[in-house]
Amino acid sequence: xxxxxxxxxxxxxxxxxxxxxxxxxxxxxxxxxxxxxxxxxxxxxxxxxxxxxxxxxxxxxxxxxxxxxxxxxxxxxxxxxxxxxxxxxxxxxxxxxxxxxxxxxxxxxxxxxxxxxxxxxxxxxxxxxxxxxxxxxxxxxxxxxxxxxxxxxxxxxxxxxxxxxxxxxxxxxxxxxxxxxxxxxxxxxxxxxxxxxxxxxxxxxxxxxxxxxxxxxxxxxxxxxxxxxxxxxxxxxxxxxxxxxxxxxxxxxxxxxxxxxxxxxxxxxxxxxxxxxxxxxxxxxxxxxxxxxxxxxxxxxxxxxxxxxxxxxxxxxxxxxxxxxxxxxxxxxxxxxxxxxxxxxxxxxxxxxxxxxxxxxxxxxxxxxxxxxxxxxxxxxxxxxxxxxxxxxxxxxxxxxxxxxxxxxxxxxxxxxxxxxx
Numbered sequence: 001x002x003x004x005x006x007x008x009x010x011x012x013x014x015x016x017x018x019x020x021x022x023x024x025x026x027x028x029x030x031x032x033x034x035x036x037x038x039x040x041x042x043x044x045x046x047x048x049x050x051x052x053x054x055x056x057x058x059x060x061x062x063x064x065x066x067x068x069x070x071x072x073x074x075x076x077x078x079x080x081x082x083x084x085x086x087x088x089x090x091x092x093x094x095x096x097x098x099x100x101x102x103x104x105x106x107x108x109x110x111x112x113x114x115x116x117x118x119x120x121x122x123x124x125x126x127x128x129x130x131x132x133x134x135x136x137x138x139x140x141x142x143x144x145x146x147x148x149x150x151x152x153x154x155x156x157x158x159x160x161x162x163x164x165x166x167x168x169x170x171x172x173x174x175x176x177x178x179x180x181x182x183x184x185x186x187x188x189x190x191x192x193x194x195x196x197x198x199x200x201x202x203x204x205x206x207x208x209x210x211x212x213x214x215x216x217x218x219x220x221x222x223x224x225x226x227x228x229x230x231x232x233x234x235x236x237x238x239x240x241x242x243x244x245x246x247x248x249x250x251x252x253x254x255x256x257x258x259x260x261x262x263x264x265x266x267x268x269x270x271x272x273x274x275x276x277x278x279x280x281x282x283x284x285x286x287x288x289x290x291x292x293x294x295x296x297x298x299x300x301x302x303x304x305x306x307x308x309x310x311x312x313x314x315x316x317x318x319x320x321x322x323x324x325x326x327x328x329x330x331x332x333x334x335x336x337x338x339x340x341x342x343x344x345x346x347x348x349x350x351x352x353x354x355x356x357x358x359x360x361x362x363x364x365x366x367x368x369x370x371x372x373x374x375x376x377x378x379x380x381x382x383x384x385x386x387x388x389x390x391x392x393x394x395x396x397x398x399x400x401x402x403x404x405x406x407x408x409x410x411x412x413x414x415x416x417x418x419x420x421x422x
Contacts, residue, residue, distance in 0.1 A: 015132045016042045016059070020052040020066040020078065021094070030065065030124070037125045041132070049073035056085050063131040065115070067094045068102050076102070076109055083110045088138045090131035094119070172344065187221035187228075194218045231362040235343065238369050245288060245373055249397055251279040252321055253314060253416045259290050260312065260418055263297060270421040277415035280314065280321050281397040288370045295363040296325040296390045301422050303350070304329035304387070314416035316396060318409035320376075323392040331384040340380070341368045367392075 017034070021027050024047070031043040044061075046052050049070055056064070064082060068075035075093045082091055090112035095102045103114045112134065113127045194214040201211055237243040253276065264271040300310045304327045313324040332340060332347060339345045344361040368378050375395050382388040 014040050014042070015062040015136070016044065017063045017065065017128070017132070018052060018055060018061045019043060019045045020047075020049060020064065020070070020075075021045075022047050022070045023067065026067070026094075026119075030119075033121050033124060034128070037121070038129065049075070049078045052078060053081055053085075056082055056089075060086060061089055062135040063090050063092065063112075063128060065092045065094065065128065068099070068106065069096070076105060079106065079109050079111055088135065088142070090135050092127055092131055187225045190221040191218055194221070228360060231360055231366060234366050235362055238366070243369070243373065245285040245370075247283045247285055247374075249281055249283050250286060252282050252284075252323070252394075253277065253279055255286065255289070256293070256312065256314060256323065256416065256418075259293055260420070263294060264420055267422070272419045272421075274417040274419060275414065277314075277413075280316050280415055282321060282394055283397045284374055284394065285370075289374075292367045292370050292392060293323065293325070295367045296392070297420070299363065299390075300325055300327035300329065300388075303327065304422070306422060308422070310420040310422065312416075312418040312420070313414060315412060315414050316410055317412040319396045319398055321394050321396050323394070324389055325391075326387065326389040328387040331386055331388055332380070332382040333384060334382075337380065337382070340364055341378070 019027060019030050021030075027045050027047060031045060034041050034043050044055065046055065049066070050073060052064070052066070053073075055061075066075045066078055070078075079091050079093065082089060087110075091110070092113050092115055093103075093106040093111045094115045094117060095106070096117045103116075106114050112131050115124055115127060194217050198211050198214045201214075234243065257273070257276070260271055263269075297310065297312075304310065308328045311324075311326045313322075313326070315322045315324070330350070336345075336347050340347070341364050343365045345365075346361040364378075371378050371392055371394065376393045379391045379393065380388060381391075
């Protein structure tokens with residue numbers, strides 16, 4: 001930021017000045033000189049030093065001209081008070097010819113300049129003009145110093161914010177590395193152990209049952225590792241804005257039935273269809289929707305006791321479809337609800353009721369991002385000790401050539417209900 005030092009060459013603009021003198025003739029003549037010789041200067045006069053002080057307290061003048069010799073409070077004393085009240089205001093003192101001692105005293109007391117009587121009009125105007133321009137320059141410098149100070153504070157706050165963000169990012173990175181190392185170490189250790197077991201059984205010649213079980217365990221560990229790696233890849237794609245959806249139209253009732261059949265068959269779970277209603281058409285990425293639903297189902301299983309039901313409900317409300325996954329598990333403490341969709345967040349000290357380990361803390365983060373990319377959102381309701389309901393809200397596909405804009409949107413109604421027992 002550059003300070004405008006060329007102000008001395010600029011025209012004075014709307015400058016208020018104060019003239020203090022007990023001489024009525026001078027008090028009348030000096031404003032006339034200013035009015036004739038200077039533009040845009042507003043002159044205020046007073047014959048009382050005390051009244052002048054009151055005005056100085058109330059108003060910031062660009063310059064003050066005062067006679068030194070006045071009854072009551074003289075110009076030197078007035079100068080002293082002005083310097084206390086307005087240290088940046090130039091004061092010009094008028095002194096009689098030959099009063100050099102008073103002139104020196106005035107300069108030492110902080111006067112900007114002194115004017116000798118009889119007053120030379122040109123000298124008076126030049127001195128006043130310099131004083132006003134000096135005051136305007138000081139004011140401009142002060143304003144720019146204040147602007148620089150505010151800018152510096154803003155930069156300090158920005159640096160503090162960036163520093164805090166870096167600290168948070170480093171902490172997140174450390175947390176990420178710690179979680180990843182733990183989560184990848186477990187399935188890799190299982191793979192190593194199963195491989196060693198199979199080699200040992202093969203050497204003994206009685207490998208059939210043990211090798212079969214080892215292969216099952218190995219497949220489970222490989223699948224888990226694939227899920228972990230896929231979660232990391234999805235997170236990276238989302239943060240670099242390279243995450244792409246491949247949307248097609250589906251009947252969500254049929255799609256959910258298909259996904260739930262496959263999920264429960266693979267996990268050897270019991271699935272019961274309690275209601276199957278009319279189609280609900282949506283435009284979604286089938287694989288990504290499946291990823292969201294399976295994540296919610298896996299979480300419901302993890303935090304519910306074995307044998308407890310998980311209910312999946314499909315509802316349509318207006319031009320939105322609501323896919324809800326309800327469990328009767330441990331619930332989520334209220335203080336953690338704002339954080340559950342954050343990267344790498346895992347509710348501390350939580351006990352897994354059934355299923356696998358806690359995971360990376362990316363499942364709900366990815367699920368929320370996928371749903372939001374579809375133009376929807378995820379809601380959660382939970383009661384500690386009684387369970388949670390995660391609801392995926394997505395827009396229903398509406399054919400603009402078929403829908404009647406005057407018709408009210410459909411009211412809330414349930415189209416499908418399934419129950420999984422695990």
